[in-house]
Amino acid sequence: MNKRAFRHTKTRDKGFTLVELMVTVAILVILLAIGAPQLQTFLVKRSVSTQADIFASALRMARSEAIKRGQRVVVCATNDPEAATRSCAAASTNWATGWLVFVDRGTTANAFDAGDELLAVQQALPSSGGITLANSQTAIAFRANGLAVGSNNSFRVRPNLTGSETDSDAYNRCVVLAPSGRVKIENEVCP
Numbered sequence: 086m087n088k089r090a091f092r093h094t095k096t097r098d099k100g101f102t103l104v105e106l107m108v109t110v111a112i113l114v115i116l117l118a119i120g121a122p123q124l125q126t127f128l129v130k131r132s133v134s135t136q137a138d139i140f141a142s143a144l145r146m147a148r149s150e151a152i153k154r155g156q157r158v159v160v161c162a163t164n165d166p167e168a169a170t171r172s173c174a175a176a177s178t179n180w181a182t183g184w185l186v187f188v189d190r191g192t193t194a195n196a197f198d199a200g201d202e203l204l205a206v207q208q209a210l211p212s213s214g215g216i217t218l219a220n221s222q223t224a225i226a227f228r229a230n231g232l233a234v235g236s237n238n239s240f241r242v243r244p245n246l247t248g249s250e251t252d253s254d255a256y257n258r259c260v261v262l263a264p265s266g267r268v269k270i271e272n273e274v275c276p
Contacts, residue, residue, distance in 0.1 A: 130256060137259075146205065161187075171197055173224055180218065181210045183208055213242070218240050
């Protein structure tokens, strides 16, 4: 037997050299520099999509309740959803401040008043650049058969951006309400 074969040879200590660590850090910095703007774009688009989904869900719920109850149900913009006495906005073009969903049994059509049953309240959307309707309509009413009264509307959901990106339609979503009461979300520019 060869006694040298059983001798332990000195092995290198485990760990990283300074050069290996610097190369790894440099690669990480390059990857972060490339990925950070894409992450920001993803987060903005996801925020707008979420807001469009919330608004579309409110419209779908109102339509469903109108059919289920056999009564007129209204979704209206409100300037102060947390007020003690809630009311629909008189002339709001921005639905992102909040909205009310109620069964319209009161004396005034499309206005929340005595006798109406409140179904849902949506608080203001904090990171929204706005949910706007071209014709500044402040209420959407659904009949007992699910049809949207006098509606063929498109709501434009925008992000809260500053700088040159504010006019970009790439981030916008469009919530389309057909006269039949059907709601869909499009990634295109609103008409």
